[in-house]
Amino acid sequence: MQELTHYIDGAHVKGTSGRFADVFNPATGEVQAKVPLANAEEMDRAVQIALKAQPAWAATNPQRRARVMMKFVDLLHRDMDKLAEALSREHGKTLPDAAGDVQRGLEVVEYCIGAPQLLKGEFTDGAGPGIDMYSMRQPLGVSAGITPFNFPAMIPMWMFAPAIVCGNAFILKPSERDPSVPLMLAELIEEAGLPKGILQVVNGDKEAVDAILDHDVIQSVGFVGSTPIAEYIYGRGCSNGKRVQCFGGAKNHMIIMPDADMDQAADALIGAGYGAAGERCMAISVAVPVGEKTADALIEKLIPRIDALKVGPYTGGKDVDYGPVVTAAAKANILRLVETGVEQGAKLVVDGRDFSLQGYEDGFFVGPHLFDRVTKDMDIYKHEIFGPVLSVVRANDYEEALGLAMDHEMGNGTAIFTRDGDAARDFANRVNVGMIGVNVPIPVPLAYHTFGGWKKSVFGDLNQHGPDAFKFYTRTKTVTARWPSGIKQGGEFNFKPMD
Numbered sequence: 001m002q003e004l005t006h007y008i009d010g011a012h013v014k015g016t017s018g019r020f021a022d023v024f025n026p027a028t029g030e031v032q033a034k035v036p037l038a039n040a041e042e043m044d045r046a047v048q049i050a051l052k053a054q055p056a057w058a059a060t061n062p063q064r065r066a067r068v069m070m071k072f073v074d075l076l077h078r079d080m081d082k083l084a085e086a087l088s089r090e091h092g093k094t095l096p097d098a099a100g101d102v103q104r105g106l107e108v109v110e111y112c113i114g115a116p117q118l119l120k121g122e123f124t125d126g127a128g129p130g131i132d133m134y135s136m137r138q139p140l141g142v143s144a145g146i147t148p149f150n151f152p153a154m155i156p157m158w159m160f161a162p163a164i165v166c167g168n169a170f171i172l173k174p175s176e177r178d179p180s181v182p183l184m185l186a187e188l189i190e191e192a193g194l195p196k197g198i199l200q201v202v203n204g205d206k207e208a209v210d211a212i213l214d215h216d217v218i219q220s221v222g223f224v225g226s227t228p229i230a231e232y233i234y235g236r237g238c239s240n241g242k243r244v245q246c247f248g249g250a251k252n253h254m255i256i257m258p259d260a261d262m263d264q265a266a267d268a269l270i271g272a273g274y275g276a277a278g279e280r281c282m283a284i285s286v287a288v289p290v291g292e293k294t295a296d297a298l299i300e301k302l303i304p305r306i307d308a309l310k311v312g313p314y315t316g317g318k319d320v321d322y323g324p325v326v327t328a329a330a331k332a333n334i335l336r337l338v339e340t341g342v343e344q345g346a347k348l349v350v351d352g353r354d355f356s357l358q359g360y361e362d363g364f365f366v367g368p369h370l371f372d373r374v375t376k377d378m379d380i381y382k383h384e385i386f387g388p389v390l391s392v393v394r395a396n397d398y399e400e401a402l403g404l405a406m407d408h409e410m411g412n413g414t415a416i417f418t419r420d421g422d423a424a425r426d427f428a429n430r431v432n433v434g435m436i437g438v439n440v441p442i443p444v445p446l447a448y449h450t451f452g453g454w455k456k457s458v459f460g461d462l463n464q465h466g467p468d469a470f471k472f473y474t475r476t477k478t479v480t481a482r483w484p485s486g487i488k489q490g491g492e493f494n495f496k497p498m499d
């Protein structure tokens with residue numbers, strides 16, 4: 001059995017806590033490795049190393065820091081296939097989807113190459129007689145990130161690339177479900193020239209997370225994962241005086257207007273609802289057709305497309321549409337929620353409950369499900385299912401459809417499919433959700449914009465990547481400087497406006 005490690009001070013280090021978690025191959029159900037779960041002492045060792053390494057890195061000019069990112073991009077391209085394979089093996093997603101996971105992280109690394117420009121401060125020449133005023137952005141020191149299983153390459157890179165290029169040291173606590181790619185990324189960025197101790201990977205569970213939240217040296221914490229844990233981390237991190245941003249769960253609605261191209265809408269729903277087995281925070285899990293005729297037409301188009309979906313292991317080649325879910329517990333939770341949907345009166349139009357794949361009977365595969373006539377009070381509507389289950393909630397008119405998206409406690413992403421510019425514009429302006437698609441089902445903003453939801457999908461003020469990341473990972477310092485030979489007039493005791 002392979003024993004995974006931490007990555008501390010430029011080396012793979014075995015765990016010493018004596019605690020491990022199983023890492024599965026979700027396609028076969030086999031345990032393929034065990035990952036060490038760090039305790040507070042192991043976390044402290046990494047933090048002390050980061051603390052020592054960070055000042056020299058912060059003093060390295062931004063252009064040189066950016067060059068490490070440039071080289072890192074090259075190495076990510078060089079190792080793309082290797083990274084994608086390792087990712088699929090632990091996560092279960094298809095190889096093209098795994099390469100996409102690396103790619104969307106890589107794009108944020110590319111954005112970080114602009115650090116010399118992005119970190120430039122502000123300067124006011126002659127703010128007063130002989131007085132100049134300038135603001136600079138300085139790194140925080142040691143930052144930490146806690147990441148989910150569903151994007152084990154992208155989300156770590158969304159955090160550590162901006163943190164590091166801003167001059168911080170970073171400690172990554174990846175998901176214990178698929179920790180191999182984060183370890184590979186730490187090695188790769190050192191090959192790109194990053195000094196050791198600046199990016200370290202400490203594997204673990206709640207114990208390691210609490211050690212981060214309570215550590216005096218750690219200045220900021222980024223978290224992506226489920227909403228209850230996001231809320232917990234935000235509360236504990238903030239009360240310990242840290243800068244914290246937490247991104248939580250989702251329940252993304254797609255509104256289908258009567259004038260939408262129904263084939264386009266159905267195709268979009270198939271990819272956004274069932275791609276990656278529904279394990280995306282930007283997956284569409286609720287379809288809201290407006291009007292009974294629209295709903296009937298949509299369902300008629302969805303059924304044959306769902307029937308044609310190919311579910312299989314990542315080794316099955318490019319014909320496979322989606323793979324297994326991440327663990328047996330995730331599968332059990334999805335099937336439990338499906339049962340509640342049936343019990344609470346939703347119509348199960350496509351039933352994937354008996355799905356089994358020959359030769360992979362122990363894998364964590366879940367067949368595709370489609371529910372119709374879902375209502376707001378049902379568990380399958382209220383809770384994030386995070387599986388290949390699409391719910392159709394019929395709305396009588398546009399206002400009712402908009403109201404559904406607005407009243408749900410989650411507000412990560414949403415989309416509208418229509419040919420009517422007025423409806424699309426109204427929707428984008430009024431809906432209280434962070435990322436909006438107009439005839440685009442998964443509106444994940446590109447690296448130079450920012451990513452973040454509203455409502456219970458986020459705790460904190462700044463979004464991920466784009467300009468917000470450079471704000472999150474730096475503090476502003478403002479200097480007021482007077483350069484005569486001395487303060488000729490003597491001391492001043494009152495605030496005064498600059499003359």
Ligand code: NAD
Pocket residue numbers: 146147148149150151173174175176204205206209210224225226227229230247248249250280281384386412453457
């Ligand atoms: P999770 O909340 O179970 O785990 C996320 C991280 O928190 C992991 O590193 C895990 O080790 C740690 N953790 C788990 N339980 C903890 C506890 N009790 N105390 C402290 N730390 C704990 O989430 P997951 O299952 O890995 O990921 C799926 C979730 O992430 C979904 O809800 C999905 O919507 C969400 N997600 C959100 C975004 C976003 O940007 N909003 C992006 C991706 C995933």
